[in-house]
Amino acid sequence: MRAIIDRLQALSPAITNILSTSGTVGESIGVLNHGEVIYTKGFGYRDIDRRLPMNEETVVSLFSLTKAMAASAVSVLVSEGTTTFDTPLVEIIPDFRHHDPTIQSETTLRDLLTHRVGWAQYNAIWMQDQGRLYLDKNQSLITAATLPVTAGFREKFQYNN
Structure with a gap:
């Protein structure tokens, strides 16, 4: 384990250089x-x-970076054979409900990951300023169930958080 930690520590100059080159303030x-x-x-x-340094306690809003993380996590589950990209969402999350019966029964992980469910782009309902959430996590499914449909199911890419 010590060797891994030493290798991670050895990356510090490269990370500092990347931040400087890219104009990134902190990480x-x-x-x-x-x-x-x-x-x-x-x-x-x-x-x-205020020249306050980043540290392990710093809260950072990841916003859309979590989409890549979610896609990676789903891909791991698919590669392990736990699920497929075409598994209906309701089989994975039995509490998932939507007022549109097609969305309710046919939405898959692939549909969510490719933004082709047809939900309206109501991104402002999730986040406030400074990355604070409007909703508790336990309200996400209930809120998703009420999202209006503004495009046909699997008709087109329509971004939605």
Whole structure:
């Protein structure tokens, strides 16, 4: 384990260079190994005006980066044979409900990942300023059930958070 941590620490100059080159103000890194935090490090600033450094306690809004994380997690489950991209969502989340019966019964992971369910783009209902959530996580399914449909099911890409 020590060798892994040493290798992670050796990346610090490269990460600092990437931040400088890209104009990125700050970044925090956390590495888990079998559920145990083995490395954390902050680079740059969480507040550049006040020169407050990034650290393992810094809360960062990831916004759309979580879509890639979700797609990766689903892909791992698919590769393990736990599910498929075409498994109906209601089989994975039995509490999923929608007022449109087609969306209710036929929406798959593939549909969600490719934004082709037909839901209206109501992105502002999820987030407030400073990355604060309007809704508790336990309200997400209930809210999704009420989203209006503004395109045909699987008709086209229609971005929605």
